Amino acid sequence: MKKRFVHQIVFIIAVLAMWQVIYELQLFPALMFPSLGSIFSALTEGFADGGLGEMVLYSMSLLLRGFVIGIVAAFVLSGISMMSRTFCDIYNMIVSMCDLIPGVAMIPLAILWIGIGEETIILIVVHSIIWPMSRSIMDGFSSVPKIYKEVGANIGLNRYSMLLGIYVPAAFAHILSGIKVGWARAWRGLISAEMIFGTTGSGAGIGWFIFMKRTNVDIAGVFAALLVIVAIGAVVEYVVFRYIEKNTIRKWGIGK
Amino acid sequence: MTPILKVENLVKRFHDEMSYGQGEILKDLNFEMQRGEFVCILGPSGCGKSTFLRCIGGFEGYEGTLAVNGECVTGPGTDRIMVFQEFSQLLPWKTVEKNVQYPLKLQGCKDKKKLQEISDLYLEKVDLLEYRKFYPHQLSGGMKQRTAIARALALKPEIILMDEPFASLDAMSRNHLQAELYQIHQKEKVSVIFITHNIQEAICLGTRILVMSKNGEIKVDMMNPLPKPVTPSSEKYGEMWDLLHDALYEAGGEEKE
Ligand SMILES: Nc1ncnc2c1ncn2[C@@H]1O[C@H](COP(=O)(O)OP(=O)(O)OP(=O)(O)O)[C@@H](O)[C@H]1O
Numbered sequence: 091m092k093k094r095f096v097h098q099i100v101f102i103i104a105v106l107a108m109w110q111v112i113y114e115l116q117l118f119p120a121l122m123f124p125s126l127g128s129i130f131s132a133l134t135e136g137f138a139d140g141g142l143g144e145m146v147l148y149s150m151s152l153l154l155r156g157f158v159i160g161i162v163a164a165f166v167l168s169g170i171s172m173m174s175r176t177f178c179d180i181y182n183m184i185v186s187m188c189d190l191i192p193g194v195a196m197i198p199l200a201i202l203w204i205g206i207g208e209e210t211i212i213l214i215v216v217h218s219i220i221w222p223m224s225r226s227i228m229d230g231f232s233s234v235p236k237i238y239k240e241v242g243a244n245i246g247l248n249r250y251s252m253l254l255g256i257y258v259p260a261a262f263a264h265i266l267s268g269i270k271v272g273w274a275r276a277w278r279g280l281i282s283a284e285m286i287f288g289t290t291g292s293g294a295g296i297g298w299f300i301f302m303k304r305t306n307v308d309i310a311g312v313f314a315a316l317l318v319i320v321a322i323g324a325v326v327e328y329v330v331f332r333y334i335e336k337n338t339i340r341k342w343g344i345g346k
Numbered sequence: 347m348t349p350i351l352k353v354e355n356l357v358k359r360f361h362d363e364m365s366y367g368q369g370e371i372l373k374d375l376n377f378e379m380q381r382g383e384f385v386c387i388l389g390p391s392g393c394g395k396s397t398f399l400r401c402i403g404g405f406e407g408y409e410g411t412l413a414v415n416g417e418c419v420t421g422p423g424t425d426r427i428m429v430f431q432e433f434s435q436l437l438p439w440k441t442v443e444k445n446v447q448y449p450l451k452l453q454g455c456k457d458k459k460k461l462q463e464i465s466d467l468y469l470e471k472v473d474l475l476e477y478r479k480f481y482p483h484q485l486s487g488g489m490k491q492r493t494a495i496a497r498a499l500a501l502k503p504e505i506i507l508m509d510e511p512f513a514s515l516d517a518m519s520r521n522h523l524q525a526e527l528y529q530i531h532q533k534e535k536v537s538v539i540f541i542t543h544n545i546q547e548a549i550c551l552g553t554r555i556l557v558m559s560k561n562g563e564i565k566v567d568m569m570n571p572l573p574k575p576v577t578p579s580s581e582k583y584g585e586m587w588d589l590l591h592d593a594l595y596e597a598g599g600e601e602k603e
Pocket residue numbers: 360362365371389390391392393394395396397398431
């Protein structure tokens with residue numbers, strides 16, 4: 091555990107050092123390959139007066155809303171498909187097909203249907219998460235060991251209470267991995283949508299920030315935004331998901 | 347008085363490609379059990395003991411009649427609590443005590459203090475009180491089975507169905523749990539069906555003993571004549587042991603030496 095972190099940190103430092111060396115050697119034009127210093131100052135400037143902080147918060151709020159809607163919808167639809175054979179067959183097919191469509195490819199349609207606005211971006215986020223999430227939930231539900239269902243029926247759970255009482259906790263390892271996949275996809279889908287839309291009227295997100303920096307040929311700014319994206323992703327992965335994992339499947343001794 | 351359990355012409359087949367012949371696991375079983383009886387079932391491995399118990403529990407479809415308290419068995423219910431043969435029967439996401447409390451909650455017992463009292467009482471009986479905060483994956487096989495027993499007892503079902511619950515225990519805790527179970531049975535007048543491979547266990551616990559044969563029939567069905575508590579030094583213990591041992595040998599279809 092400790093050792094892994096040491097490895098990773100040493101690697102990151104090495105990459106940064108090499109970056110700076112390449113910059114000093116001036117192998118590439120500074121425009122393409124900015125110094126660490128200029129990236130760092132773009133970062134601080136962005137947060138200080140470029141509105142980067144606000145944009146991050148705005149992006150996060152869109153993401154969170156889409157995420158919650160997507161997860162709830164995935165649970166409801168997968169739950170129904172547990173109850174009805176017909177629905178299950180059809181929903182399985184829908185999931186397999188829709189999962190193939192990249193979120194960005196939905197953007198033209200989304201714009202046509204609901205115009206340019208927050209709802210459109212939220213729709214893209216929902217689209218990114220609902221299918222992998224449904225797949226994981228359904229896989230998880232169908233691999234719940236028979237004995238848990240029998241015990242559940244024996245101690246008085248019915249068809250419906252069995253869902254929350256047995257299926258969800260028993261399938262939690264699958265559900266969690268679905269959330270992780272969904273999170274990564276939603277995060278990427280969101281940034282792409284924002285870059286394509288620009289502002290949505292009510293606010294601008296981090297994708298817009300990148301787009302602006304690119305148009306202004308402020309490459310250090312683009313790198314700064316990428317760093318922010320990676321940092322947020324890492325915090326969610328290493329802090330939020332780890333925390334959930336530690337308090338659920340690891341504590342229960344299920345899953346990997 | 348209606349018998350607590352009435353089995354008439356019970357036949358069990360598994361309908362899958364694997365079972366050749368007629369695939370009849372249980373052949374025309376007839377059996378009647380009165381309230382408060384402690385029935386021990388002996389039989390060679392694979393003769394259908396677990397299958398029989400699972401039919402009573404409502405976990406398997408069957409042909410024939412199977413009535414608990416005069417009512418036909420159509421599915422699982424809290425009046426018949428099963429202690430399964432598998433170690434994995436505890437809910438891994440709940441601690442030992444929550445595993446015991448959860449079914450009670452489902453039965454409508456909402457009072458936290460009461461729940462705690464009940465789970466403490468029964469965990470004490472199976473010697474697991476100090477492990478009450480553990481999760482199932484932190485327990486040994488025998489400890490898991492004991493938790494499952496506590497869960498079943500706490501629910502006070504009409505019939506407890508136990509499938510080799512003590513098979514993985516050492517002799518000491520086995521004796522101790524046998525005594526506990528017998529006391530609970532005496533005190534609470536619960537009816538028990540108990541599968542075991544251990545003749546001694548059947549003689550010590552059972553008020554009635556069945557021996558099933560390899561082809562899924564009840565071969566011996568007898569009241570246990572030995573007065574409780576039974577010890578190996580009880581009068582007629584040896585005779586009884588020999589009788590069951592011979593019956594088991596024949597049931598297994600093997601020659602006696
Ligand atoms: N789900 C199933 N499908 C097909 N056959 C089964 C199934 N479950 C059990 N059987 C068969 O039924 C027979 C009886 O099995 P059962 O588990 O009841 O035996 P048992 O008497 O409990 O044995 P043991 O003492 O080893 O636990 C076996 O021959 C087994 O192959």
